[in-house]
Amino acid sequence: MDPLALEYSSIADFDVGVTLGTGSFGRVRFATHIKTKEHFAVKILRKVDLIKFRQVEHVKSEKAILHALSQDQHPFIVNMAASFQDPCYIYMVMECVIGGEFFSHLKNARRFTNLTARFFAAQVVLIFEHLHAKDIIYRDLKPENLLLDKDGYLKITDFGFAKIVSFKTYTLCGTPEYIAPEVLLNKGHGKGVDWWTLGILIYEMLAGDPPFVDEDPVGIYRKILTGKVHFPRTYDDYAKSLTKKLLTADLTKRYGCMKRGASDIKRCNWLVETKWEALLKRDLDTPIKPELSSITDTSNFEEYPEEIDIAKPPIYDGPDPFENI
Template identity: 45%
Template sequence: MADDVKRHTYFSNPGGYSHAKQDQYKQYLRKLHQDFIESWNEKTEVDGKLSDFEKSRILGTGAFGVVYLVRHTNSGKYYAMKMLEKEKIVKLKQIEHSFYEKKILSGLNFPFVVFMKYFFKDNVYLYYILPFIPGGEMFTHLRKMGKFDESSSKFYGAQVILALEYLHACELVYRDLKPENILIDRTGYIKLTDFGFCKLIQGRTWTLCGTPEYLAPEIILSKGYGMSVDWWSLGILLFEMSAGHPPFYASDPMRIYEKIVSGKYRCPSHFSSELKDLVSHVLQVDTTRRYGNLKDGTLDFKNHKWFREIDWDNLLNSRIPPPFIPKIRSPGDATNFDIFDEEKIKESPVCLFEEEFIDF
């Protein structure tokens, strides 16, 4: 990646992103919001069954279940099948979160986020069928390389900004931004995944959820919060991509929280002055001073000097050459994902928790 990046240039955008262009873009986002609300108000019908898919291997595991690479027997296309165990969802009191995730995934439609292709359930599991993104997690590539150069961090960070701007336009707070939840597609562009903590909100919410290193101070302090928490997480992500580690780190989560609330961190010496400046405007404990949350919204990012080389319209349309394209040998190649032990699939002669999941 490194050698390619040094020779990599972006389409320059010296004039910046004007208010007029942003107003035009907001109209586009309003249309996408309308589409999302229409989808939200519809009941998603069960449109598949387990026998339609051949399981290949595990792509990832989580608290509620497992993600498999599967092949659709009719079309031959590969998908990621998220199997959520109903019993675990009930035990961990996550029925509402799982319901939200299903509704949200059904309505998403944006280049840099995943969406749900099919949904069904059986006696034991819920099944969310999502596109298979073969490049694997950003986390894996970041750990392999140690850190990204700023050119790569900029390319990925700009797409995350557009993805968050889209989600916020749909009144969705994401709440789980981190390299593990960013997948790299075959094109080298990204897709946000895992919408288990995503929530439709108007105003504030109070739930404590997320990953310790990425939590915003207002979540930790139980102040009630809105979309601003995602911009804080973006600041953490920009820092981690460029440094190889998050700005607030400790082995004990309580110590991490203390550091976050204090807002004190140290940038590595290799950070450019522009990156240091941007991070300082995002990792603001005071939300009234935090980028993304000010009167100009995302324009503060789009016109920041660190992003001056990015042509945002070309980026949205995937017209900028990526700094890195993952090696993918075939449509079902999952070698960019970690190897996991096989998990025993549970079965039941009766439908478990039928009442709890009746609305799904």
């Protein structure tokens, strides 16, 4: 057995620090491995809530997919170093991505310039290309699930809805503003959904808001199914052309879904000048450089109240569905 894996076998091996993010089933905290002084972000999920909200299968699948993906150490994916559990929690020890949430950077900027948006869009293309080559669809792209590393490169996180699918799958999931029409129609969906969400992300980066918005989800879904997109005048023409090709309901015409796959996107006018290899090697200048005083500076993350789950959640009294993962 890998000697390191042994030392990462319990939360007691870590000095757990501030909260970096929260979700429906737990939170992510900054953590320092006591022995090696290495820094991590530990995702801590409450088992009772996972069971109550029927997320057991999703977490199992997330863990398996992260484990498989982490073998490759892709530069734009938040890799997992280890995972373990105790009676109350599931822990996933993730590499620490210190530049803050992409969501906060976009929120503060209101919208990105064309060049900035293009830089991030290109990285998402590389991420999806990598995942799809492994038959993994991600299904939940949105600014909330992207982080910036210390240099300002993207890292995608939260693989809760990711799935290994060779052809199509059927469970509706995602985030209302980002859900593709074929997902709403319940007729089965595949890798194409990720390219749709890229179209929404590009739009949100350039326009400040996603293209289909409404006060309630049914209103959003109506707009998605009707398919009318209004572009602000400031929207770059080449970006608009790609956005339209990604936000195409007809899967025989959506970019990314056809014979040439992602290369249709990589060769479109908006992205054609991207230096793909240099980008993958993180050899380019980044448009947003997070301000950091040290590698443990968590000031790029928003502050979260810490006291909330100091009380341990109850232990689920039925058989533990996580026993063998």
